[in-house]
Amino acid sequence: MTINIQTSQLVAPEVTQAKMDLRASAAARIKPYAQYTLADRLEEQAAVHGDKPFIIYQGQSFSYAEVNTQADKVAHAAYELGLRAGDVCAVALENRPEFFATWFGLTKLGVVVAFINSQINGVPLVHAIKSTEAKAVILGEECAELFVQTLSEHPELADVPLYILEDKEKPANCDTSCFSDRFTAILSNMDEREFPREHRRDITAETPTLLIFTSGTTGLPKAAIYSHLRWLTSGDVMQVTVNAGAEDVFYCCLPLYHGAAATSVTSTALAGGSAIVVRRKFSVREFWKDVQTHNISVVQYIGEICRYLLNYDDAVNDSKGNRDHKLRCMLGAGLTAESWRRWLDKFGDMEVYEGWGSTEANTNLINLDNYIGSCGRVPDWNRTNFRLVRFDMETETHLLDDQGNYIACKPGEVGEGLGMIINHPEFGGGRFEGYTSKDATEQKILRNVFVEGDEYWRSGDLLKFDHDGYFYFVDRIGDTFRWKSENVSTQEVAAALDDFKGAETINIYGVQVPEHEGRAGMAAIVMQAGERFDPQALYELTEQRLPRYATPQFVRVSEAADMTSTFKLRKVDLQKQGYDPRAVNEPLYIRNDKAGTYQLWSESVLRDIGFPPFDGSNKE
Numbered sequence: 001m002t003i004n005i006q007t008s009q010l011v012a013p014e015v016t017q018a019k020m021d022l023r024a025s026a027a028a029r030i031k032p033y034a035q036y037t038l039a040d041r042l043e044e045q046a047a048v049h050g051d052k053p054f055i056i057y058q059g060q061s062f063s064y065a066e067v068n069t070q071a072d073k074v075a076h077a078a079y080e081l082g083l084r085a086g087d088v089c090a091v092a093l094e095n096r097p098e099f100f101a102t103w104f105g106l107t108k109l110g111v112v113v114a115f116i117n118s119q120i121n122g123v124p125l126v127h128a129i130k131s132t133e134a135k136a137v138i139l140g141e142e143c144a145e146l147f148v149q150t151l152s153e154h155p156e157l158a159d160v161p162l163y164i165l166e167d168k169e170k171p172a173n174c175d176t177s178c179f180s181d182r183f184t185a186i187l188s189n190m191d192e193r194e195f196p197r198e199h200r201r202d203i204t205a206e207t208p209t210l211l212i213f214t215s216g217t218t219g220l221p222k223a224a225i226y227s228h229l230r231w232l233t234s235g236d237v238m239q240v241t242v243n244a245g246a247e248d249v250f251y252c253c254l255p256l257y258h259g260a261a262a263t264s265v266t267s268t269a270l271a272g273g274s275a276i277v278v279r280r281k282f283s284v285r286e287f288w289k290d291v292q293t294h295n296i297s298v299v300q301y302i303g304e305i306c307r308y309l310l311n312y313d314d315a316v317n318d319s320k321g322n323r324d325h326k327l328r329c330m331l332g333a334g335l336t337a338e339s340w341r342r343w344l345d346k347f348g349d350m351e352v353y354e355g356w357g358s359t360e361a362n363t364n365l366i367n368l369d370n371y372i373g374s375c376g377r378v379p380d381w382n383r384t385n386f387r388l389v390r391f392d393m394e395t396e397t398h399l400l401d402d403q404g405n406y407i408a409c410k411p412g413e414v415g416e417g418l419g420m421i422i423n424h425p426e427f428g429g430g431r432f433e434g435y436t437s438k439d440a441t442e443q444k445i446l447r448n449v450f451v452e453g454d455e456y457w458r459s460g461d462l463l464k465f466d467h468d469g470y471f472y473f474v475d476r477i478g479d480t481f482r483w484k485s486e487n488v489s490t491q492e493v494a495a496a497l498d499d500f501k502g503a504e505t506i507n508i509y510g511v512q513v514p515e516h517e518g519r520a521g522m523a524a525i526v527m528q529a530g531e532r533f534d535p536q537a538l539y540e541l542t543e544q545r546l547p548r549y550a551t552p553q554f555v556r557v558s559e560a561a562d563m564t565s566t567f568k569l570r571k572v573d574l575q576k577q578g579y580d581p582r583a584v585n586e587p588l589y590i591r592n593d594k595a596g597t598y599q600l601w602s603e604s605v606l607r608d609i610g611f612p613p614f615d616g617s618n619k620e
Contacts, residue, residue, distance in 0.1 A: 010468060011369040013379035019241075019368040020383070026236040028427050030229055032206040037228045039108040039200065041235075042068055045273055052246060053275040056294060057097050064273075067100060074105020075195035077186040081163070083135060085110025085200055088211065090134040092116040092143045092257075095280050098165060099256050100266075102138055107209060110200035114211035114223060115257040119547045121146035124492070126154045127220045131436055132211050136161045138183060144172035151178055169280075205229035206428065211436060212259045214359040220492060222440045224360035225433040226263070233428060235267030241353065241368070242298060242329050244272030251290065251299045253282040254485070259359035264331065265300050274298070284312045291325045299327060302485040303334025303517035310342050311610075321346030331355070333473075334485070334517040337373030356417070356473055360444070362432040362457045363419030365471050374470035375463075385420040385430045387456065388413075388463060388471075389449070396477060406449045411467045414474055418446065418456040432457045481510030482518040484549040490571075493521065493552070496545040500538060502531030505561040508552065509571040511578040514612045520553040524574055526561045533557045535589055535598035548593070554579045555589040555598055580614035 030036055045054075046068035055062040062070075083089055089111050093099045106113050114132040116125070118140075125146065129137060137160055139147055144164060151157055163183035164176055210226035238244070250269045254261040269276045277294045279286070287309055290296060313321060331353040335343070340352060356375040357364030363386040365376025378384055388409040390399040398416065399407050409415035422430025434441030446456045462474040480487050490508035497506050504526045510519025527533055535555070542551040556574075577583035579590070581601050589598040590605045599605045606613060 011371065013377075013469065016369055016377050016469075017379045017383070020379070022240050023237045024383075024429075026240045027233050027429055029236055030205050030232055030428075031426060032204065032229055032428050033425070034205045035201070035203065036205050036232070037107065037110075037200060037203055037207075038209055038231055039071075039104065040197075041232055041270055042071065042104055042107075045270055049246065049273045052273065054269075055097050055100055056249075056275055056277045060097070062097055067097075067104065069192050070097075070101035071104035071108055072193065072195045073187055073190040074101050075108035075199075076190055076193070077183055078106055078109050078111060079195075079199070080186055081136065081161075081183060083109060083111050085203060086112070087135045088112045088114055088132050090114040090116050090129050090132060090137040092118055092137065092139040092147075093165065094118050094140060094142050094167075094170075095252065095256050095261075095278050096140075096167070096169070097278070098140070098167075102165070103262075105195075108195045108200065110203045110207075112208050112211060115213070115262060117213060117221075117257050117547075118143050118255065119146075121150045122153065122545070124220060125150045126157055128213060128223070129157060129160060131220075132223050133436070134160060136163060138163050138165055139179070140165050140170075141167035141172040141176070142170040144176050144179065145174045148174045148176075148178065203228070205232065206431075208433070210262070212257075212262065212359050214259065214487065220489070221487075222360075223436040224259075225435060226259075226359070227428070227433055229428040230431075230433065231263055231267050232271075234263050235269075235271035238264060238268040238331070239271040241366070242268070242331065242351070244268055244274050244298065246273040248272060248274040248297045249294055250274055250276045251279070251294075251296045252276050253279040253287070253305075254300060254302065255281075258485075260300060260302075260332070263359075268298075284308045288322050288325065291327055295326045297326050298329045298331070301330050301332035301335065303332075303336060303339065304484050306335055306339050306343055307516065310339060310346065313346055321348075323348040329353070333357075333375065334482075336517060338515075340372050356461070356463065356471065358459065358461075360433070360435065360457075361419060361459065362421060362430055363417075365417075365463075367470075371470055373472065375473050376471045377469045378465070378471070379469050385422060387418045387420065387449075388415040388465065389418060390414075391416045391462060391477070405451075406446075408450075409464065411465055414462050414464045416477060417459040417461050417463050418449065419459070421445070421455040421457055481521070483510065483520055484518070486547075486549040488521060488550045493523075493546060493550050496550075497523070497538075497541060500525075500541055501534070502527050504528045507561060507571065507574065509575050511554065511575055514614075516611075520611075521551060522554040522556070522574070522579065523552040524556050524558050524561070526558050533587070539591070539597045551591065553591045555591075556584050557587040557589070559586070578614045583614075 046064040049064040051063045053061045054064040054067045089106050091102055091113055103113055114134055116128050162179045164179035166184055205228045208225045209228045211223040213221040214224050250265050252261050252265050256262050329351045333355050335354050352370055354375050355366040367374045367376050389406040390409055401407050421432045444458055446458050449456045460477045463471050465471045480489050493508045494506050507524040511522045513520050581588050588601040590601055592599050592609055
């Protein structure tokens with residue numbers, strides 16, 4: 001894939017390194033062995049900022065002191081329910097103030113909090129709860145129906161206490177008698193008193209505090225371990241990066257069960273004593289209203305959100321753009337160079353911190369220079385644990401030299417991003433905290449990469465860099481692709497559709513869409529002899545089994561499956577053909593959620609869903 005950068009002003013390497021040194025200094029503030037946790041940070045900031053707004057939601061403002069008090073009440077209630085330090089409690093809530101109070105309250109008790117995707121049900125939901133060994137689940141009424149559906153099919157979930165939390169905005173529209181209302185009852189009768197710190201007295205900064213699910217290249221999502229140290233350090237590092245202070249207002253419109261919103265936004269705002277405006281779900285129509293109404297100064301983005309906002313502004317503002325705001329800083333990932341330039345042209349100059357990393361990563365990249373199109377820079381290879389090694393995308397293997405060592409990439413070469421694993425008693429940088437699954441953790445570690453005995457975390461991401469040290473994301477390795485900010489496992493999607501009536505094989509893969517970040521899902525389906533493809537039946541099955549971001553956007557009905565000699569389905573050629581009817585030369589369908597079905601390919605259907613024709617120049 002060609003990267004065309006009409007660059008912003010080039011920054012001297014020593015200037016970039018000075019910014020990185022400031023971040024490194026912030027990362028070293030907290031020692032792994034310190035008896036200091038997320039709860040201690042909250043209590044400190046509540047003492048300092050008191051009545052200052054912390055969480056702002058739909059016209060309501062909750063001060064630092066109020067959030068801390070609500071967290072105390074949750075901690076007392078959780079203790080009364082029998083939860084203790086070191087236990088795991090799963091939480092399934094949409095973005096609302098109760099998310100923070102519940103999360104922080106459990107943390108005051110020393111409970112490890114497992115964030116559950118509020119959109120899933122069935123096998124993925126059971127897996128999420130069982131794989132974390134949760135002693136209890138606190139779920140919002142907004143998630144009740146998904147849990148009820150799951151319980152009817154998976155009675156093994158009934159052995160975990162399920163405590164329902166009221167949601168006045170979205171009350172449950174199903175029978176909730178299978179849930180306990182004891183947690184809510186205790187909370188409603190709880191007086192306001194400080195929760196004793198002694199209950200978490202043995203917890204140090206390197207102790208796990210969160211379990212956040214992240215998709216790998218195969219199978220169901222894995223629960224990544226997040227320590228207090230890594231969460232707090234993330235906030236300290238980003239606070240000095242964006243110079244966040246008490247006058248700043250952050251915008252949280254991404255789901256809090258994701259690592260980005262729960263870690264980067266929340267930890268940075270808390271470190272700076274800033275406020276957070278929380279929106280239940282992202283709204284393209286309300287974004288700039290929120291930014292203007294609340295004087296929002298810092299926004300976390302994903303590339304897809306920026307594209308939505310740019311296109312919406314083209315439609316409603318006649319391409320003039322909106323500069324009547326106080327937004328000074330953007331942090332996120334997936335912003336293309338073209339969208340980046342359009343954003344600045346429309347909405348004015350601001351700092352854009354495009355980055356690369358993942359929830360479980362022990363290394364990262366971040367563009368500190370506003371260098372358009374890049375996700376980060378390495379000015380000095382001796383001062384980072386990040387490495388890029390050559391990778392053959394066709395064979396999906398690393399290239400080795402004559403001595404059997406991995407080969408570091410040169411400028412322009414595509415390789416896999418790695419992070420050298422460092423376990424030092426005095427600082428947390430470079431640690432790979434892994435997953436709840438030891439096998440999954442082991443699979444992410446490469447050994448003897450450059451020298452005997454070294455260990456590296458492997459990202460599964462392909463990147464490349466230029467002669468000035470600026471990096472550019474290329475793609476994911478293997479079967480997982482990103483769409484609408486979510487990692488989509490092709491194996492998981494195929495398993496969900498495995499019993500589609502009349503299907504012989506279903507091959508799931510991602511295809512590039514011009515002007516869109518990531519890849520859209522596509523299914524190549526071979527029907528059994530005598531069976532006909534039913535587009536409406538497939539649509540209805542995907543609606544039942546999959547969240548919208550994971551559903552195939554395109555379907556091609558093939559006569560035979562393309563397999564290797566070991567009976568593995570091929571994907572590379574299919575990905576290159578994309579949804580180009582000239583290359584596919586088979587019945588090709590497009591998912592149209594407006595029509596509620598899959599429709600035969602046509603330019604009008606493409607226009608209806610907002611997709612451009614397939615562009616052959618976009619092929620790799």
